[in-house]
Amino acid sequence: MASNKPAPGSLKLSPILDLNEASVLHGKLMSMRGSDVVIDASDVERAGVQCAQVLVAAARAWAADGKSFLVESASDAFDKTARLIGIDAKQLVAKEI
Amino acid sequence: MKKKVLTVDDSRTIRNMLLVTLNNAGFETIQAEDGVEGLEVLEGANPDVIVTDINMPRLDGFGFIEGVRRNEKYRAVPILVLTTESDQEKKNRARQAGATGWIVKPFDPAKLIDAIERVTA
Amino acid sequence: MDMNEIKEIFFQECEEQLAELESGLLKLNDGDRDPETVNAVFRAVHSIKGGAGAFGLDDLVSFAHVFETTLDCVRSNRLEPTPDVLKVMLKSADVLADLVTASRDGGSVDAARSRGLVKELEALANGELPAPSVHTEAAAAKPAEAAPQPTDESGFQPIPFSFDGFDEEDEVTLEGSAYEIVFKPRRELYSKGNEAALLLRDLSRLGEMSIHCDTDALPALDQMDPEEAYFAWKISLKTTRGEEDIRTVFEFAEWDCDLEVKLAEPARPDEEQPMVPVPFDLSILDETPTSEEESEEPSASGIVAATLAAAETATNVTRLASVAARVAERQEASAAAAAPAIAAQNTAAASSAGQTIRVDLDRVDRLINLVGELVINQAMLSQSVIENDATGTSSINMGLEELQQLTREIQDSVMAIRAQPVKPVFQRMSRIVREVADMVGKSIRLVTEGENTEVDKTVIDKLAEPLTHMIRNAVDHGIETPEKREAAGKSPEGTIKLTAKHRSGRILIELQDDGAGINRERVRQKAIDNDLIAADANLTDDEIDNLIFMPGFSTADKISDISGRGVGMDVVKRSIQALGGRISISSRPGHGSTFTMSLPLTLAVLDGMVVTVAGQTLVVPLTAIVETLQPEASAIHSFGANHRLISIRNSFCPLVDVGRILNFRAIQANPVEGVALLVESEGGGQRALMVDAIQGQRQVVIKSLEANYTHVPGIAAATILGDGRVALILDVDAVVAASRGQALKPELALKPEMPLAAAG
Numbered sequence A: 001m002a003s004n005k006p007a008p009g010s011l012k013l014s015p016i017l018d019l020n021e022a023s024v025l026h027g028k029l030m031s032m033r034g035s036d037v038v039i040d041a042s043d044v045e046r047a048g049v050q051c052a053q054v055l056v057a058a059a060r061a062w063a064a065d066g067k068s069f070l071v072e073s074a075s076d077a078f079d080k081t082a083r084l085i086g087i088d089a090k091q092l093v094a095k096e097i
Numbered sequence B: 001m002k003k004k005v006l007t008v009d010d011s012r013t014i015r016n017m018l019l020v021t022l023n024n025a026g027f028e029t030i031q032a033e034d035g036v037e038g039l040e041v042l043e044g045a046n047p048d049v050i051v052t053d054i055n056m057p058r059l060d061g062f063g064f065i066e067g068v069r070r071n072e073k074y075r076a077v078p079i080l081v082l083t084t085e086s087d088q089e090k091k092n093r094a095r096q097a098g099a100t101g102w103i104v105k106p107f108d109p110a111k112l113i114d115a116i117e118r119v120t121a
Numbered sequence C: 001m002d003m004n005e006i007k008e009i010f011f012q013e014c015e016e017q018l019a020e021l022e023s024g025l026l027k028l029n030d031g032d033r034d035p036e037t038v039n040a041v042f043r044a045v046h047s048i049k050g051g052a053g054a055f056g057l058d059d060l061v062s063f064a065h066v067f068e069t070t071l072d073c074v075r076s077n078r079l080e081p082t083p084d085v086l087k088v089m090l091k092s093a094d095v096l097a098d099l100v101t102a103s104r105d106g107g108s109v110d111a112a113r114s115r116g117l118v119k120e121l122e123a124l125a126n127g128e129l130p131a132p133s134v135h136t137e138a139a140a141a142k143p144a145e146a147a148p149q150p151t152d153e154s155g156f157q158p159i160p161f162s163f164d165g166f167d168e169e170d171e172v173t174l175e176g177s178a179y180e181i182v183f184k185p186r187r188e189l190y191s192k193g194n195e196a197a198l199l200l201r202d203l204s205r206l207g208e209m210s211i212h213c214d215t216d217a218l219p220a221l222d223q224m225d226p227e228e229a230y231f232a233w234k235i236s237l238k239t240t241r242g243e244e245d246i247r248t249v250f251e252f253a254e255w256d257c258d259l260e261v262k263l264a265e266p267a268r269p270d271e272e273q274p275m276v277p278v279p280f281d282l283s284i285l286d287e288t289p290t291s292e293e294e295s296e297e298p299s300a301s302g303i304v305a306a307t308l309a310a311a312e313t314a315t316n317v318t319r320l321a322s323v324a325a326r327v328a329e330r331q332e333a334s335a336a337a338a339a340p341a342i343a344a345q346n347t348a349a350a351s352s353a354g355q356t357i358r359v360d361l362d363r364v365d366r367l368i369n370l371v372g373e374l375v376i377n378q379a380m381l382s383q384s385v386i387e388n389d390a391t392g393t394s395s396i397n398m399g400l401e402e403l404q405q406l407t408r409e410i411q412d413s414v415m416a417i418r419a420q421p422v423k424p425v426f427q428r429m430s431r432i433v434r435e436v437a438d439m440v441g442k443s444i445r446l447v448t449e450g451e452n453t454e455v456d457k458t459v460i461d462k463l464a465e466p467l468t469h470m471i472r473n474a475v476d477h478g479i480e481t482p483e484k485r486e487a488a489g490k491s492p493e494g495t496i497k498l499t500a501k502h503r504s505g506r507i508l509i510e511l512q513d514d515g516a517g518i519n520r521e522r523v524r525q526k527a528i529d530n531d532l533i534a535a536d537a538n539l540t541d542d543e544i545d546n547l548i549f550m551p552g553f554s555t556a557d558k559i560s561d562i563s564g565r566g567v568g569m570d571v572v573k574r575s576i577q578a579l580g581g582r583i584s585i586s587s588r589p590g591h592g593s594t595f596t597m598s599l600p601l602t603l604a605v606l607d608g609m610v611v612t613v614a615g616q617t618l619v620v621p622l623t624a625i626v627e628t629l630q631p632e633a634s635a636i637h638s639f640g641a642n643h644r645l646i647s648i649r650n651s652f653c654p655l656v657d658v659g660r661i662l663n664f665r666a667i668q669a670n671p672v673e674g675v676a677l678l679v680e681s682e683g684g685g686q687r688a689l690m691v692d693a694i695q696g697q698r699q700v701v702i703k704s705l706e707a708n709y710t711h712v713p714g715i716a717a718a719t720i721l722g723d724g725r726v727a728l729i730l731d732v733d734a735v736v737a738a739s740r741g742q743a744l745k746p747e748l749a750l751k752p753e754m755p756l757a758a759a760g
Helices: A019-030 A049-065 A076-084 B012-024 B035-045 B061-070 B088-097 B109-119 C003-029 C035-054 C058-075 C083-105 C111-125 C137-141 C187-191 C196-204 C243-249 C289-296 C300-334 C339-351 C361-388 C395-418 C423-440 C457-478 C482-487 C520-529 C541-549 C569-578 C732-744
Strands: A009-012 A037-040 A069-072 B004-008 B028-032 B049-053 B079-083 B101-104 C177-185 C207-214 C232-239 C257-263 C276-278 C419-421 C444-449 C454-456 C494-503 C506-513 C582-588 C592-600 C605-613 C616-621 C625-629 C636-639 C643-648 C651-657 C675-681 C685-691 C693-701 C715-720 C726-730
Touching (some): A019 A049, A037 A049, A049 C196, A076 C196, B004 B012, B004 B035, B012 B028, B012 C035, B028 B035, B035 B049, B035 B061, B049 B061, B049 B109, B061 B079, B101 B109, C003 C083, C003 C423, C035 C058, C035 C083, C058 C083, C058 C111, C083 C111, C083 C423, C177 C187, C177 C196, C177 C243, C196 C232, C196 C243, C232 C243, C243 C257, C361 C395, C361 C693, C395 C419, C419 C423, C419 C457, C423 C444, C423 C494, C457 C506, C457 C569, C457 C592, C520 C541, C541 C569, C541 C582, C569 C582, C605 C675, C605 C685, C616 C685, C651 C732, C685 C732, C693 C715
Parallel strands (some): A009 A037, A037 A069, B004 B028, B004 B049, B049 B079, B079 B101, C444 C494, C651 C685
Antiparallel strands (some): C177 C232, C177 C257, C207 C232, C207 C276, C494 C506, C506 C592, C582 C592, C605 C616, C605 C693, C625 C675, C636 C643, C643 C651, C675 C685, C715 C726
8 A cells, every 4th residue: 555645536426327328427537547536426326337347446556556545525425336246335336244 | 317219210109108108107108199290309408218129110110229329419218119120130130239128018007117127227 | 198099099090090091092092103102001900900909909810910911912012902802902991991890989990891801812822813803791701710810921920029037937936046147249249239248237137147258359459349249148047937037138139249048066165256246245246435335236127127117007097197187078078267278188199299289179169159149249349339339430449440350350369179080981982982882883093183172071971971872872863884985985983073272252062974975865854754843944064064953853773872862853852052162063964073072171260241131130151252243124024923124234133132032021022123133053053132232341259049049041040240230141042943933833932952931
């Protein structure tokens, strides 16, 4: 774990995380590589699996980079979807119990 | 927030049935009479789900669905095909065109609402 | 709006679809091979079937279904729409129309006929060509099952899919069966608008679910395609539902995913994969600030049940509301106040997205009546103001002018509400042509033009009967048999053309056939035999042709079933006249006849010239008047005791004293003291009607004399003038006909169609 990380970047997710948003989100995340990121999921009204895939892939990429990647203030809808598809809404990894 | 449904059907009878059913179930309903009009109103309508007939003048359901799926902004909107034809060939064509699901007429209100609930969040 | 109202809409729509169907089939019959025509025909039947299904009209559904199946063969080029095939189709369209009528009004259809057609249609769909002879009704004798279902892939036997898993107990209720489900979506699943998360949501509603998300296929962020499907799931579900219900959840997605559903082996609920129970314990997420609302998520099936219940309740509320509206409507019928019902109606209308509203015709009629009263009232008001205020410049006068203008506009607008295209009537005619032609063994094509010409609904309604009569006549008597036609060097197929158009404020309907035309020799002889004309009467061709409108006139050698009591054109003429219309015929031997009907656009108002005759005020319809003139003594020429002619621009025209004809006075008035109205009657040439003076020109509201009093020969109707007096509206054609009768054979004055001597 890097100790002298820069101020974490922040990304607010769109309310609708559908098929169209997946590419947009992917693009945004690609441009944020290399620094810590906090994902604000408080506005999410609807989340789809494809955006979840992008987020999970991003979480892995950030982990590989040794940067932190955290979801904060997830909306109810975001939480529910994450639960339904078996993904930890905070860590963005397949939920292991 | 009310879910918005765009219905596309050339039959006035079916349009009215859809309208009554959807309004009673608390949906906001926008209606078009054929595929051409459906694509026209799509932009302003911004629907959460689309219910369309197959056999229609000017532009049939297959063409309409393809049109929606080609639309940058609305290509992800779920589309339910409303048809009396339950045979595999028609279903397949609708699916190839990009339909999300279907409802076999004669529909009863519960069946329609159910199908919409299935494809919307 | 409730189901009954939608059902009414359905029947209206059926009418339109049937019209569409018929005109499409006729186009195909004319050789039109535009795929859109076939599609439109198919759609029409399909649409009727769809609506009928919604209302459980099974007879209609099953016939439409067979019909549609055969039409689909045409649509997919498996069946060539030959004339013989189309004959079956057209008959099927007629039966479909009968079935619609029976569904709407009760009653039944000719079961043998519809069974016979079902057989014929099925034979066509199976690739059997029809027998060239058309009379296959006999084949119907064999009882056929009402709704034989095609079994090949072309048949769309509607199999309603079942998604009522939420309220229906499965026969096999496996208490707490555990299923293992493997679900791997493909890219297409998402691109077609399905969403794996929603499928999993629906799955979770079936019972208690644990889930493992397989993310192994997910590539690195920079190598992934954001729209690809990488995740897959392994789910274990404890449910009382069967496998069918589970598969139903994936019904829309099954082509676009890999799906395995199997009963879990009870010994090993978990395998090597850890499972996340869903809904899982919230304490895991207790740091999340928003999660305390979690308790609001009810059991999943509960949500659906609640939604459905809500929908049901809403339906009931609407139903109650419309019942209330109906009750209100009934109350309104007895009391005059319509406000609450109209309000209710408006509410119902507002909820519909259509751009039209349906209004009870009675309401429109009442409005039209009231506007009629308003026009009269306004005229009376104007008159009394003019009488009491001679200056003519007062503000009252100006206001009145505006009122008059407004009244006129209101009247026009109200009339426009009732205006409808003649199309439905025209379309009915094509069936009559078909059926009658079939009966008499002729081949006849009906061509229609100007079907969208609009005219008052009351005129349309009353037009159907005389038109039907004329069409039957044209088919039965006008058009020759195919053999005769061929012998005359014509196409064996006859053509009847029905045209509608607007001309100078009236609607003109023409019925043209390319038959043999009027046999003038025979008509003339018949008229002489029947004492209708003198044996030596000198008649023009037109006058001879128009003799067929005389009462009791029949030229048919044999009286056929179709035309019943013979030609009966006098009945037709009377109906047309009762509509304020005129009818005439012109004929070219060997080339056919043309009937021309000119009808008012509305039966409610009339532009008329107000005249005085023997102290009485009469109204002469303006449309009949060609010009008015002041006769000079030098222009009047007497013939015998009673007949006078007036010379107008070097031609002679019979002079008719209206006062004498109507028996207002015993002797003829002096023409020089009066005014002559040159009128043109249908087919009868011009006449100069003598009246004493012209009072003016105005629009009058027509009040039926028959409805309020009794029919008076020579008088079409009555009206109320501005000063409150009742004035009679002259029936110009009747007056002219009467005068012609006199001229032709004075001693038979009582014989012509208008026995004016009886007029009091």
